[in-house]
Amino acid sequence: CGLFGIWGHPEASELTYMALHSLQHRGQEGAGIVATGGDYLFGARGMGLLTEALSQSQLESLRPFSKSIGHVRYATSDSSALSNVQPFLFKSHIGDLGLAHNGNIVNALQIRRALEDDGAIFQTTSDSEVFAHLLRRAKGPSRKARIKTTLQQLKGAFAFVILHEDAMTVALDDHGVRPLMLGMLDGAYCVASETCAFTAIGAEYIRDLEPGELITISDDGIDFDRYTAFENPSMCSMEYIYFARADSEFRGTSTYTIRKALGEELAKEMDIKADIVIGVPDSSLAAAKGFSDESGIPGEQGLLKNRYVGRTFIASGQEARERAVRMKLSPVRDIVEGKSIIVIDDSIVRGTTSKFIVKALKEAGAREVHMGVSSPPLKNPCYYGIDVSTHAEIIASSKSNEEVREEIGADSLTYLSVERMHQVYERFGSRGQCDACFTGNYPIENTDGLLPQEK
Numbered sequence: 001c002g003l004f005g006i007w008g009h010p011e012a013s014e015l016t017y018m019a020l021h022s023l024q025h026r027g028q029e030g031a032g033i034v035a036t037g038g039d040y041l042f043g044a045r046g047m048g049l050l051t052e053a054l055s056q057s058q059l060e061s062l063r064p065f066s067k068s069i070g071h072v073r074y075a076t077s078d079s080s081a082l083s084n085v086q087p088f089l090f091k092s093h094i095g096d097l098g099l100a101h102n103g104n105i106v107n108a109l110q111i112r113r114a115l116e117d118d119g120a121i122f123q124t125t126s127d128s129e130v131f132a133h134l135l136r137r138a139k140g141p142s143r144k145a146r147i148k149t150t151l152q153q154l155k156g157a158f159a160f161v162i163l164h165e166d167a168m169t170v171a172l173d174d175h176g177v178r179p180l181m182l183g184m185l186d187g188a189y190c191v192a193s194e195t196c197a198f199t200a201i202g203a204e205y206i207r208d209l210e211p212g213e214l215i216t217i218s219d220d221g222i223d224f225d226r227y228t229a230f231e232n233p234s235m236c237s238m239e240y241i242y243f244a245r246a247d248s249e250f251r252g253t254s255t256y257t258i259r260k261a262l263g264e265e266l267a268k269e270m271d272i273k274a275d276i277v278i279g280v281p282d283s284s285l286a287a288a289k290g291f292s293d294e295s296g297i298p299g300e301q302g303l304l305k306n307r308y309v310g311r312t313f314i315a316s317g318q319e320a321r322e323r324a325v326r327m328k329l330s331p332v333r334d335i336v337e338g339k340s341i342i343v344i345d346d347s348i349v350r351g352t353t354s355k356f357i358v359k360a361l362k363e364a365g366a367r368e369v370h371m372g373v374s375s376p377p378l379k380n381p382c383y384y385g386i387d388v389s390t391h392a393e394i395i396a397s398s399k400s401n402e403e404v405r406e407e408i409g410a411d412s413l414t415y416l417s418v419e420r421m422h423q424v425y426e427r428f429g430s431r432g433q434c435d436a437c438f439t440g441n442y443p444i445e446n447t448d449g450l451l452p453q454e455k
């Protein structure tokens with residue numbers, strides 16, 4: 001999912017809309033904005049892409065307010081229904097609450113069952129809703145103390161942007177699995193999942209939030225705090241490999257630069273001669289550039305992407321995915337005809353994309369198609385908010401590399417090693433990465449013991 005929030009700007013809701021637009025790649029199933037002028041919270045949300053989800057009149061109704069948060073939704077843990085589209089808006093006589101969450105809370109089900117047995121009635125099937133119920137019941141001298149108590153009860157991956165009438169609170173889980181950035185525009189603080197949102201609105205990127213950090217922004221200024229002393233940085237490696245936009249920066253380095261370095265490292269491991277290197281657009285173009293630079297094999301644009309088809313992985317259902325890949329990618333025949341080709345993709349999950357590409361390139365006359373993957377073999381499901389779901393769906397979870405190669409029909413298949421991947425992250429100042437989908441070393445115990453979509 002993608003988050004944004006801004007406090008104290010006359011164009012808060014328009015800026016939120018623009019920022020969400022630049023975060024659209026983080027979720028396409030729904031979008032919403034909650035805003036306030038200081039009295040009550042007002043919200044608008046809808047299903048689908050941002051432009052479909054929010055109407056002009058809904059945006060108009062939010063225009064007067066100077067404090068605003070927004071969310072684009074990528075459904076992993078719960079069904080795609082309007083009730084699950086965020087930000088959630090909760091009404092209460094002690095004040096309203098707007099809630100936007102990115103990640104997946106791995107003990108949400110346990111908490112929810114206990115709360116239900118105690119009389120709580122949930123409005124959604126989302127793991128995020130437990131936050132609101134816990135906060136309303138929390139005891140403590142101040143709201144910040146109650147927010148801390150609430151956060152301390154949660155396990156898993158969570159970046160939160162929370163709106164009250166008098167403050168915006170942002171928090172990041174103590175592993176820092178999902179990204180969250182602090183910025184500023186015209187003297188107003190803003191937060192976003194990725195720095196590309198700051199670029200889109202002309203804001204300045206200040207810094208990445210630290211794992212366990214809790215920041216409160218109000219008319220009194222900004223308050224930096226933590227909700228826990230514990231800190232075990234394990235940012236999602238998939239954010240670098242695939243998920244984040246190429247121009248987004250992490251600790252000052254763009255994912256483009258990181259992906260290019262991953263491609264360079266892959267070239268050191270992949271000892272194959274070929275006529276050209278091509279990347280799978282868009283997410284693998286940087287890795288293909290790095291591969292070409294390092295290997296000396298010329299890079300070409302051998303595959304074209306139709307920009308008007310959504311991200312294939314995000315489409316739900318296998319048949320929909322296959323159709324989407326076919327609509328999305330097509331070979332440039334006179335570039336690939338008669339050539340031996342190295343195709344670089346950033347990851348293989350179900351194998352849908354690679355299988356289609358190999359077939360399409362061969363049909364277009366490619367002599368040999370060698371697959372190079374700029375990440376290690378993905379073998380395990382993710383419990384922390386990326387839709388890499390069941391073992392059954394993940395092609396490399398039960399198959400050897402040779403079996404995967406055969407299944408996708410490539411002449412050879414080479415993955416980046418886990419070691420080289422981490423070397424790249426360390427080179428760019430990473431403080432620690434989650435690599436559980438590759439290695440099975442889960443940094444946070446999955447307390448509920450279920451895959452997100454089984455909840």
Ligand code: 5GP
Nearest residue numbers: 242283313345346347348349350351352353
């Ligand atoms: P596959 O087609 O093998 O199931 O998925 C891999 C392709 O989907 C790659 O081209 C990758 O860029 C893209 N992709 C889209 N969303 C995701 C995601 O959430 N995780 C991963 N690993 N790849 C994704």
Ligand code: SF4
Nearest residue numbers: 236237382434436437
């Ligand atoms: Fe990211 Fe993989 Fe870890 Fe999930 S398991 S948070 S996708 S690195």
Ligand code: MG
Nearest residue numbers: 280281283284
């Ligand atoms: Mg791709």
